[in-house]
Amino acid sequence: MLSLCRLGLVHYPALHKRAISFPFYPSRSVKFTPLPLHKTSRIAAAAGTVAAGASMEAPPPGYRRNVGICLINASSKIFAASRLDIPGTWQMPQGGVDEGEDPRIAAVRELKEETGVTSAELLAEVPYWLTYDFPPEVCEKLNKRWGSNWKGQAQKWFLFRFTGEEEEINLAGDGSEKPEFEEWTWMTPEELLDHIVGFKKPVYEEVLKYFAPHLQSDPAPKI
Numbered sequence: 399m400l401s402l403c404r405l406g407l408v409h410y411p412a413l414h415k416r417a418i419s420f421p422f423y424p425s426r427s428v429k430f431t432p433l434p435l436h437k438t439s440r441i442a443a444a445a446g447t448v449a450a451g452a453s454m455e456a457p458p459p460g461y462r463r464n465v466g467i468c469l470i471n472a473s474s475k476i477f478a479a480s481r482l483d484i485p486g487t488w489q490m491p492q493g494g495v496d497e498g499e500d501p502r503i504a505a506v507r508e509l510k511e512e513t514g515v516t517s518a519e520l521l522a523e524v525p526y527w528l529t530y531d532f533p534p535e536v537c538e539k540l541n542k543r544w545g546s547n548w549k550g551q552a553q554k555w556f557l558f559r560f561t562g563e564e565e566e567i568n569l570a571g572d573g574s575e576k577p578e579f580e581e582w583t584w585m586t587p588e589e590l591l592d593h594i595v596g597f598k599k600p601v602y603e604e605v606l607k608y609f610a611p612h613l614q615s616d617p618a619p620k621i
Contacts, residue, residue, distance in 0.1 A: 457552030463495040475584035488593035517562025
């Protein structure tokens with residue numbers, strides 16, 4: 399049973415204390431491209447240091463540009479929240495990239511807008527776009543809302559470590575956007591894959607494999 403926090407007002411300690419293995423994840427020898435670790439604990443300050451330096455290939459045509467945020471705590475558990483519009487559906491924060499906006503800056507912005515979090519360190523990014531297609535009913539609903547004709551989303555994923563206190567987490571966000579989430583908790587990768595909606599699962603599997611070196615808890619010290 400997961401411990402939950404509704405609208406970021408109350409948080410109960412997680413019940414999952416036992417360290418687990420990751421049999422389907424790559425080992426620590428997997429190569430990945432880390433971003434410079436920002437020593438400041440304020441993510442807003444970190445944003446200024448990563449603004450325009452990265453060259454990223456363009457996403458495939460027909461897909462909306464989007465960013466995904468994998469936020470982990472000191473125990474390498476992953477932040478997940480349940481959607482207000484689709485009860486029982488859990489996901490990591492994500493959101494669209496504005497025209498001309500650097501995806502890394504978009505990730506900083508979306509994290510603040512959706513969770514209120516500004517205290518975090520940028521650890522790594524997946525260096526390529528990952529895409530998923532909308533199911534027909536979702537496609538029709540979203541394109542009507544956006545006035546667009548996207549067949550799905552192309553995402554750049556970023557890994558952040560939360561460095562603040564949990565009281566900072568607020569699902570009302572920074573007040574600039576309508577809240578999207580109802581409850582939040584920290585999940586293991588396995589738990590997250592069990593709760594994610596089916597059409598996003600392949601992307602989540604790829605993201606968690608890529609970030610696996612950061613998601614494995616250190617073994618307990620020998621006595």
